[in-house]
Amino acid sequence: MSRPLTMPRTLWAFLACCGLVAAGAGCNRSSDADDETPKKTSKKDDLKISPLAGKLGTFDEGRIEVPLPKNWKESVNEEPADNDPNENLGRMNTGSQRAPGILVKVREYPDFKTLGESDLRKFVRKRADEITKERGFKKKLDVKQLNLKGGFNGCVYGYTVNIGGKKFDRLTVETVVDSRLYTLELFAVKGLREESRPDLYAVAAGLKFPKMINKPSRGRGADDEEEATDEESEDADSEKSADKEKDDEEMSDEEE
Numbered sequence: 001m002s003r004p005l006t007m008p009r010t011l012w013a014f015l016a017c018c019g020l021v022a023a024g025a026g027c028n029r030s031s032d033a034d035d036e037t038p039k040k041t042s043k044k045d046d047l048k049i050s051p052l053a054g055k056l057g058t059f060d061e062g063r064i065e066v067p068l069p070k071n072w073k074e075s076v077n078e079e080p081a082d083n084d085p086n087e088n089l090g091r092m093n094t095g096s097q098r099a100p101g102i103l104v105k106v107r108e109y110p111d112f113k114t115l116g117e118s119d120l121r122k123f124v125r126k127r128a129d130e131i132t133k134e135r136g137f138k139k140k141l142d143v144k145q146l147n148l149k150g151g152f153n154g155c156v157y158g159y160t161v162n163i164g165g166k167k168f169d170r171l172t173v174e175t176v177v178d179s180r181l182y183t184l185e186l187f188a189v190k191g192l193r194e195e196s197r198p199d200l201y202a203v204a205a206g207l208k209f210p211k212m213i214n215k216p217s218r219g220r221g222a223d224d225e226e227e228a229t230d231e232e233s234e235d236a237d238s239e240k241s242a243d244k245e246k247d248d249e250e251m252s253d254e255e256e
Contacts, residue, residue, distance in 0.1 A: 047148065048198040052206050059089035060106050064182060067206035068092060069199040075101060085134075086183060092203075099168060100188040100196040102203060109181035115153040116217030120145040124155050127174065131157065146173060148205040153216060160190060169193035173204045178213050 053070040066089070068074070075093040080086055086105035093101035111126065112119055128143040135141070137159075146156040154175030161168050167190035174183050186193065186200045 047201055049149070049205055050198040050202040052202055056090050056092050056104070058210075059104065060180070063178070063180065063209060063211050064089070064104075064106070065208040065210065066090060066104050067203055067208075069202045072102075072199060078103060080105070083134075086181075098187065100186065100192065100199075102196075102200060103183075103185045103187065105183040105185065107181050107183075108179065109176050110179050112176045113179055113214035114212065114216050115176045117147070117153055118217045120147075120153060120155070123176070127155055127157075135159075146204070148201060150205045151216065152204050152207065154204070158193065166190075171197060171200060173200060175204070175207075177209045178211075182207070 050069045052067045053072075054068040056066040056068050056074055058065050069092075072092045072094055075091045077091045078088055080088050084105075086107045089104040089106055091101060091103050093099075112123060115123060124143050124145045128141055131137075131143065132139075132141045141157055141159065143155050143157040146152070146154050152175060154173060156171070156173050158169060158171040161170060169186075169188045169190055169192070171186040171188070171193050172183060173186075174181060176182070184200060184203055186196055188196050
């Protein structure tokens, strides 16, 4: 009777070690794949932006083309308040009511040429100081930088006003092109501002400047700043306006 084949113990040990090594290598490959995580999506890609559906018009002697978000239309322009240094270029809304509405403004702004990412930190800080003084706020307004698809570089800030005993929200986006400060000001019923934020951002992202002379500066200058924010409301103590449509306008003391 033949004896069963046997394998030396040393050979068994050798094969076992090889198996462990192979298994270990396989585990390592699996772990590496599991650890791979997708790159973080930039905040500008996360922001909700409404679709566009037309053009409000070309303003400022052909320097700026302003688009219309879907379901918005041109409305009667407003005269600026006596203490407002801006020129009102045009206005849009969604229906017969004043709110929600977006007002387009412009003024000379020699401090910057055309905003690029490297300018934003300085621009945001400067505007925070200027707006606080212009509006007569007792505490500094929270201004954030805003970057949108299409190359928009600017800032965003918001606050609440009292008009005729009713509260309204304002959300404002600004940029500078060829030393001109362009402002988009959303006016909404208190608590309904966020419904129109994607529309405001759509207008900003869709702005065109056919006569632009100075291209945006290159490079990064605001690595430690937020690209955009959904929480930049600020109430202050008091502000009075000579706007023809408003008898009295005061900033709310209530924190949002």
